[in-house]
Amino acid sequence: MGTTAVTVIGLGEMGRALADALLTAGHSTTVWNRSAAKADDLVARGAVRAATVEEAVLASPLTLVCLLDYDVTTALLEPAAGALRGRTLVNLTNGTPTQAREAEAWAVQRGAAYLDGGIMAIPSTVATPQAFVLYSGQKAPFDAHQATLEALGAAKYLGADAGTAALYDLALLSAMHVMFDGFFHAVAMATSNEEGTATGFTELLVPWLTNMTQVMPAFAADVDSGGEPALTQGLDVVLAGVRNMARASRDAGVRADYFEQSVADLEKQVAEGATVYTGPDVVRRLRTSG
Template structure:
């Protein structure tokens, strides 16, 4: 395998789960010379058939190209794979699209620098089906000059959304998005469980669910300036109203024979707000409840 040519029209992709395979495929479609490596080598078969080069070792994968895209489960996987080949990291640009925490992203960037590599953190905002399109973005953070130098390479994967020099920022914005996504999706699934227990199908609930979730944007737009101003006036809704409403949800859930743990957890947060003397304030005051828990 010839590893002498290093240029920005070629990339290495390490990690060939569904996301990594989609990324490698996007680079092939864009005319890049693509080197791939995965612990289970057979995952590269389809990509090799399309023109990718399968590296026999991690060292070969790193040596092949300056830009190395990491699509791994987390940063622990990065260390497990790259530490034995750390001597080959000198001069590499690690585009780490693995999901993890902001602090681990910062630690990962420092670890890469210690071995002579530069690191960009990424947070991909699409499933594999959206890779190679401009409909979705990826959060990036790390050295601005590095991002700008390789932005054209990054845009092959998705659009780019640079968030700042701190390596942890892309991971932070990604986790903020996931916090909202998984919580909302879980709430929908719980709603379906209660509906199904009462003989109501997912299809019947679908238009109601999309209407409620679609309308959330209006609430977010309305409350954001108030929250930033520290105003939690209960002129639209109040914590006391929310407590009463969630109690009805919990009772309905129990009467349906469905696990009430999810709405009970939300109700507990509401009750804490009321117990703190803010029962007549807006539900937005719960930001203080959640923040105090973190401080404790």
């Protein structure tokens, strides 16, 4: 791996993990954080502590930013905007696709190359085989710095639209969020009697969910095909099951909001004459429900 100089701005838990990964990979690493003491451990490992954001940007051809939000990012970088000219800015701050496109326009107007990114890892898994980072925006800077970016996790380029990485990042996070909500709901149900324990139930839940994820590629193929779906289920069967989930939740003293809404949606589909439940139908209804 090459030893391109890199700057990291923002040393929260994730920013420190990014800087640590770059140091481990042998990159000359400059760091800046509003609370300078957060850089102490990194400096002890060989990082250079910049006194200002401008000094940090000028130190490297590649600057990674990992901050709370896009407003904070712009506020910190604006006074140092002149230093960005001719350099590459990689924004790994969590935000929306619209914010990513606006940030790209802001950076390009100031003469910088820009990539937006989404870190699909927690700090402890950065630079491990489990980590990957999404990037979108200009292809040339991605190609130029891909070897360096690989130090953080597998670098996955998604295309020229700067908003795509943020879109995929939030879509992936939404799947995780709903999964955890489902987990806690299921645990609340299973532990509603004296025999249930969260640990014992989870020993059953993990292999069940693992098995169920195997059907996702087939659902995805149905969504993409535009033809007759391969996976279908009777809408009456699905509705009966969801009604039972709602009843059992209420009987266990657990909120049933999600299932009650799902019952209402399914009953509406039945009233409209629908008879089957398919992946393309679910996706289509989700896209039009807003």
